[in-house]
């Protein structure tokens with residue numbers, strides 16, 4: 447076996463791994479980045495970017511459909527799966543090219559192949575061994591299923607959904623979390639009849655209940671069917687479609703069943719445990735500074751328990767590179783990671799829900815305020831409704847912001863600064879918002895909590 451010495455070896459070239467590699471190289475390390483598929487990982491090739499391109503196409507379809515309302519005469523003829531794929535894949539290809547160029551420009555050695563840990567300082571790829579004083583594990587996640595639910599044929603994952611070369615007429619979606627509602631939303635916009643099945647009492651069950659209920663109202667208006675608080679029992683498929691049975695006796699007929707019940711870590715059979723890396727249900731156990739249980743080994747991204755989001759992975763990657771370089775970076779706090787779900791209407795949040803804030807601080811110690819987008823000029827122009835909900839500690843900081851409405855994902859930047867900097871509503875109330883913007887709605891909620899509402903009572 448030929449040995450190749452580096453300062454840092456990164457296993458997995460997705461959001462977490464490539465961010466660690468880029469920052470470490472910038473800080474002067476010699477870095478090997480081992481990737482069995484394509485640098486960019488799930489987010490670029492099978493996740494964030496292609497799905498958001500599809501959701502943008504969905505928005506264009508809805509705009510064409512509703513154009514007359516805005517005084518523009520247009521109509522939606524059809525959604526062409528081939529052209530849609532060309533647009534989506536073109537976006538991904540361009541970003542991939544840019545990323546590859548960046549990795550090359552930073553002098554990172556990309557090793558193409560499947561790596562397995564040999565020890566806490568070495569990774570084997572075929573007959574080659576890559577050694578480093580430090581290792582970063584970043585092998586990411588893959589779609590999960592339920593016990594007894596076999597994937598294949600018309601029972602598909604999000605990876606398969608992105609490869610479909612036709613638009614289904616009827617789809618069942620198992621799971622009302624982020625991935626489930628995003629696909630439900632885009633397929634509905636493309637004209638499909640959609641049914642979501644969710645065992646918990648609400649869609650996007652990790653969000654504040656006000657937002658979940660608001661999304662349910664909006665989906666009802668869009669005629670997206672959903673069955674809540676009911677468990678999946680089984681599915682049968684024929685050449686023409688699937689029949690999904692639920693524990694309450696209901697049946698849902700569809701062309702496809704999308705299984706969106708979460709993603710599990712990719713750590714099996716990669717030599718992690720043999721090298722002394724402790725796992726918990728497949729996830730790598732780390733401390734807050736992302737150190738695994740063996741000295742010199744770190745883990746980032748979806749294999750670390752917590753939010754499975756690309757920007758969390760990026761930040762963890764940067765953190766680890768800086769930690770190794772002795773820069774004592776600030777720990778990545780999951781509680782401050784912004785979350786956006788890009789269905790229509792969008793959902794965005796940061797910090798604590800009202801229920802969680804009440805648990806942490808006591809129900810009497812917090813105040814929650816909801817400002818309806820009905821009072822916001824720009825939202826009226828766009829024809830969207832929704833809500834901005836702000837949760838504060840009384841005489842204290844804002845601890846949670848929750849948004850629902852078209853385009854509100856773009857408001858999360860301001861929301862995260864307010865929550866991340868422990869701002870009191872009184873601190874930010876004097877800051878002026880441009881008019882007419884949707885940011886004003888957040889401003890109005892903060893003004894109200896500071897005791898001086900302008901366009902609210």
Ligand SMILES: Cc1cc2nc3c(=O)[nH]c(=O)nc-3n(C[C@H](O)[C@H](O)[C@H](O)COP(=O)(O)OP(=O)(O)OC[C@H]3O[C@@H](n4cnc5c(N)ncnc54)[C@H](O)[C@@H]3O)c2cc1C
Pocket residue numbers: 457458459460461462463480481482483484485486487488489490492493494495497498559560561562584585586587604625712716746747748749754755756757758759
């Ligand atoms: C449909 C969908 C939509 C999503 N949308 C969003 C979104 O809008 N916003 C958001 O923030 N997040 C989104 N995500 C989540 C996001 O994609 C992940 O959180 C992110 O990609 C995790 O990064 P990672 O580096 O941990 O893992 P990954 O991106 O999964 O990368 C891991 C990499 O490691 C490689 N690898 C694995 N094992 C080995 C091995 N043994 N040897 C070599 N290479 C290996 C894999 O090929 C892969 O490239 C979405 C996910 C999905 C599935």
